[in-house]
Amino acid sequence: MELGLSLGETMADAGRDLVLGLGMGVGARREEEVEVERGTRDRDARRELDFGCGRPSPDPPAVRLTLLPGLGGLPWPAPSNGRSAAAGHLEEAASWARGFDVNRAPSLSAGGAAAADEDEEERDEAGAGAASSSPNTSAGACGGVAGSSRASDDDDGGSARKKLRLSKEQSAFLEESFKEHATLNPKQKLALAKQLNLRPRQVEVWFQNRRARTKLKQTEVDCEYLKRCCETLTEENRRLHKELAELRALKAVHPFYTHLPATTLSMCPSCERVASSSAPGAPAPAAGGIAPASEHSRPSSFAALFSSSPFSRAAAAQTTQPPAPASS
DNA sequence: GTAAAACCCGCACTTACCTCA
DNA sequence: TATGAGGTAAGTGCGGGTTTT
Structure with missing residues (x-):
């Protein structure tokens, strides 16, 4: 070799x-x-x-x-x-x-x-x-x-x-x-x-x-490559923090968001594909309104993903009104 | 069969020399 | 012309594997 x-x-x-x-x-x-x-x-x-x-x-x-x-x-x-x-x-x-x-x-x-x-x-x-x-x-x-x-x-x-x-x-x-x-x-x-x-x-x-x-x-x-990896991961970390902040903001605006089925979204940081998986017994995400994003139509953030769902439309209608106080 | 010594080789570190800007 | 940096041939010591005793 x-x-x-x-x-x-x-x-x-x-x-x-x-x-x-x-x-x-x-x-x-x-x-x-x-x-x-x-x-x-x-x-x-x-x-x-x-x-x-x-x-x-x-x-x-x-x-x-x-x-x-x-x-x-x-x-x-x-x-x-x-x-x-x-x-x-x-x-x-x-x-x-x-x-x-x-x-x-x-x-x-x-x-x-x-x-x-x-x-x-x-x-x-x-x-x-x-x-x-x-x-x-x-x-x-x-x-x-x-x-x-x-x-x-x-x-x-x-x-x-x-x-x-x-x-x-x-x-x-x-x-x-x-x-x-x-x-x-x-x-x-x-x-x-x-x-x-x-x-x-x-x-x-x-x-x-x-x-x-x-x-x-x-x-x-190798050093250069690891340096670039570090930069990429830092950027990814920053982006995830931003998304987390957006989700927290959405949760504050839409309390019913917490009643969504136990669906988890996972994202592969390397290929940036979003995959959804439901908890056992939970309804399919598509039925719940949040469809798994295809690799070609992946929203840039979870907030965008959420905004494209029927829930978001309802939520968007609600955002015109003062949000109800968060129960938690 | 086992242990110790000897041998051999590669590697890391270093030095010394040469070239060039 | 002097000089410092970089490249590189070569020296040195050590560790590990193999062979010999």
């Missing part, structure tokens, strides 16, 4: 259907993701990475990325014929990004880079075991220093970290991947890293930050 966050569109639809599912997409999928993950881990490499992994996915079959073509060769696989247009676009983007290796040592040849990736991933997955759960103790993952996937990029001898900005194409590629899957298993991460010439850690971090941004925006949308 994808959040499908689009602020403008969501807000346009917020009034009728806003799914308050913070993080559900990620969380709900976590379990099976782990399952798949386990199936794809080292001890079970028979599954080919296709981001679908042959499992039933609730996600719509959006752009299907082919991220594991010929991993043994060049880090940037040659385009195949049967790919989708989107994949082709991504391939193009990746090809563009090829020349913008912002992080990897340029001295690495293509095969060497791939080999380095393999080694790095081995460290990433196996070596991570050596690293404690505290990331502080692990060494940098790059520069050939063993470390976990959570290691820092302390590749320049402990100097201040550099701000590495991903290229537009790399970001677009990651974005497309994120649309496909909000979370990555290790092999997907590795494949993406290979495709984009990034370290797996960078891909991992990007997805973490992307999920955080999605959640933040969704929270903003």
